[in-house]
Amino acid sequence: METLDWTIMLGTLLGIVAYGVYHTRKVNNVQSYLLGDRDLPWWTIGLSVMATQASAITFLSTPGQAYDDGMRFAQFYFGLPVAMVILCIFVLPIYYRLKVYTAYEYLEGRFDLRTRTLTAVLFLIQRGLAAGLTIYAPAIILSTILGWSLRWTVLFIGVLVIFYTVAGGTKAVSVTQKQQMIIILSGMFIAAVILVLQLPPEVGFSDAVGIAGKMGKLNVVDFKFDPSNRYNFWSGMIGGVFLFLSYFGTDQSQVQRYLSGKSLTESRLGLLFNGLLKVPMQFLVLFVGILVFVFFQFQQPPLHFNSANVEKVEESAYAEDFANLQAQHNTLFLNQQGEVYSLMQAIEQEDEAAISQAQQRLQEFRQTDRELREEAKGLILQADPIAKVKDTDYVFITFVTNYLPVGLVGLLLAVIFSAAMSSTSSELNALATTTVVDLYRRSWVTGKSDRHYLNASKLFTAGWGVVALIFASTASLFENLIQAVNIIGSLFYGAILGIFLVAFFMKQIKGRSVFLAALIGEALVLIIFALNAMEVIEIAYLWLNLIGCLIVMALAYLLHLLWPERPDLASA
Amino acid sequence: MPDTQPKTPTEPDDSRPPIFSSWRDMYWFVLLFHALIIAIFYWFTKAYS
Numbered sequence: 057m058e059t060l061d062w063t064i065m066l067g068t069l070l071g072i073v074a075y076g077v078y079h080t081r082k083v084n085n086v087q088s089y090l091l092g093d094r095d096l097p098w099w100t101i102g103l104s105v106m107a108t109q110a111s112a113i114t115f116l117s118t119p120g121q122a123y124d125d126g127m128r129f130a131q132f133y134f135g136l137p138v139a140m141v142i143l144c145i146f147v148l149p150i151y152y153r154l155k156v157y158t159a160y161e162y163l164e165g166r167f168d169l170r171t172r173t174l175t176a177v178l179f180l181i182q183r184g185l186a187a188g189l190t191i192y193a194p195a196i197i198l199s200t201i202l203g204w205s206l207r208w209t210v211l212f213i214g215v216l217v218i219f220y221t222v223a224g225g226t227k228a229v230s231v232t233q234k235q236q237m238i239i240i241l242s243g244m245f246i247a248a249v250i251l252v253l254q255l256p257p258e259v260g261f262s263d264a265v266g267i268a269g270k271m272g273k274l275n276v277v278d279f280k281f282d283p284s285n286r287y288n289f290w291s292g293m294i295g296g297v298f299l300f301l302s303y304f305g306t307d308q309s310q311v312q313r314y315l316s317g318k319s320l321t322e323s324r325l326g327l328l329f330n331g332l333l334k335v336p337m338q339f340l341v342l343f344v345g346i347l348v349f350v351f352f353q354f355q356q357p358p359l360h361f362n363s364a365n366v367e368k369v370e371e372s373a374y375a376e377d378f379a380n381l382q383a384q385h386n387t388l389f390l391n392q393q394g395e396v397y398s399l400m401q402a403i404e405q406e407d408e409a410a411i412s413q414a415q416q417r418l419q420e421f422r423q424t425d426r427e428l429r430e431e432a433k434g435l436i437l438q439a440d441p442i443a444k445v446k447d448t449d450y451v452f453i454t455f456v457t458n459y460l461p462v463g464l465v466g467l468l469l470a471v472i473f474s475a476a477m478s479s480t481s482s483e484l485n486a487l488a489t490t491t492v493v494d495l496y497r498r499s500w501v502t503g504k505s506d507r508h509y510l511n512a513s514k515l516f517t518a519g520w521g522v523v524a525l526i527f528a529s530t531a532s533l534f535e536n537l538i539q540a541v542n543i544i545g546s547l548f549y550g551a552i553l554g555i556f557l558v559a560f561f562m563k564q565i566k567g568r569s570v571f572l573a574a575l576i577g578e579a580l581v582l583i584i585f586a587l588n589a590m591e592v593i594e595i596a597y598l599w600l601n602l603i604g605c606l607i608v609m610a611l612a613y614l615l616h617l618l619w620p621e622r623p624d625l626a627s628a
Numbered sequence: 629m630p631d632t633q634p635k636t637p638t639e640p641d642d643s644r645p646p647i648f649s650s651w652r653d654m655y656w657f658v659l660l661f662h663a664l665i666i667a668i669f670y671w672f673t674k675a676y677s
Contacts, residue, residue: 137658138659145655149642332662
């Protein structure tokens with residue numbers, strides 16, 4: 057990396073951190089620290105909500121996904137605008153009416169203290185482990201490609217985030233996210249423009265789109281109903297609404313963003329802003345991946361995008377085999393490039409027969425390309441049996457570091473670091489808020505001064521930051537732990553969502569029924585998980601979200617019917 | 629720091645949205661905009677496939 061890139065990257069990141077700390081220097085009470093004085097306008101809330109959801113992996117993996125699989129992943133977000141409208145109608149007015157600090161605080165008023173505490177603890181377990189992964193996942197990719205130490209990359213992201221999140225609390229998170237989101241959107245837009253400019257002079261933007269389309273990459277919408285197809289219109293609209301209702305309605309890292317709004321109106325507008333912009337933003341990120349795909353039709357791509365894996369195999373006994381594959385790949389590329397030009401010409405002449413022939417030949421070339429890449433992965437695994445050979449996450453960062461002009465490399469790295477920092481800061485902030493409001497102040501240490509709880513909030517923020525850092529620094533030693541974190545999320549998320557859905561939509565059900573249903577439901581989810589681990593049954597762990605939620609709702613209803621609570625014992 | 633007990637509910641300030649006469653119209657705008665985006669994506673898929 058050149059000096060200019062370092063200057064731009066560090067200047068951008070440190071500038072945002074300094075702005076956040078300066079802007080929140082007068083935060084001196086818990087209300088300010090945890091809810092940002094409830095004075096944020098809608099555009100800050102909207103950008104903050106978007107920045108919380110968009111982690112660094114979004115900007116590293118999504119273009120690679122488009123490169124490999126086309127644009128159908130955009131459909132995953134189709135349910136989001138509908139979820140935003142439902143939350144604005146049903147959920148936001150409830151949170152605002154009760155003036156809650158956390159989503160779980162609402163559950164005490166609706167049910168009882170034990171249900172609130174149980175839900176808060178489930179959230180802390182799940183989000184506390186995920187926070188480390190939010191730092192680790194981009195750090196492993198950036199350190200591999202840039203040749204940086206993994207530990208220093210983790211520390212760089214972690215220490216900066218902890219510094220400004222501890223200093224300014226919620227408001228620091230929101231104001232820095234506003235800046236970070238502006239950098240992220242500008243950076244991705246500039247990357248798209250540069251990609252078009254870097255195509256050969258005879259290939260224009262419309263040619264690039266035409267080539268991508270004819271090579272099957274512009275598959276944005278698929279209306280065919282197919283439950284086995286992960287991304288289509290129906291899975292996005294039905295599954296997506298369910299998923300985004302739970303994420304935006306019950307996850308404190310999101311709830312805290314819109315609870316810091318100036319008014320119910322501003323919070324609603326912030327969520328609707330997210331509903332309007334999120335799908336086009338994902339389209340942009342995926343489209344950048346499509347442009348990278350077209351770029352590599354005219355520029356020789358590597359046989360394998362993870363350069364660290366390539367180095368390993370080149371230093372092993374399989375170096376010669378790999379070089380042979382590389383030579384075949386180079387020849388294939390030249391042949392394929394000629395066919396892409398033929399396709400382009402056929403599109404210009406609107407010659408359907410020639411287009412069809414070119415498509416057929418390109419399909420054969422791409423099949424051969426896939427086979428060569430698989431063989432390369434096989435060699436890498438022979439050289440290093442524990443190597444991670446999925447290389448789509450490395451596609452975009454390879455383009456950034458090798459083909460962007462000096463200066464823009466620094467800007468795009470700032471985009472990726474900004475995304476890592478924005479989502480991590482929300483997580484730390486939400487973890488500390490839930491710990492203080494739902495456990496520490498409510499049950500552990502009651503009746504202390506505002507200053508005491510402010511200091512406790514800062515300490516818990518720093519504490520959760522250290523937990524995330526330790527996990528991120530050691531995650532490479534425990535690859536299975538990462539898988540475990542994803543599984544742990546699915547083990548608890550269903551029960552949390554079930555509790556909230558009962559609270560919002562099954563008004564007759566009271567605290568005892570839902571608490572027992574949550575305990576039994578969680579136990580059943582754990583039993584199903586154990587049976588799956590013992591291979592007695594076979595079920596993908598993502599389904600545990602839905603199973604946990606439905607069990608809690610059904611059991612709560614059954615318990616309510618079989619063992620009704622007396623009105624005087626029930627909460628309002 | 630607020631009380632440790634659940635708070636008394638108060639009606640939030642629920643003013644009209646800035647660009648439409650009611651929230652219902654605002655929600656319809658978001659949903660129709662989303663439908664338009666999907667329609668454009670569908671056209672994009674068909675036009676270039």
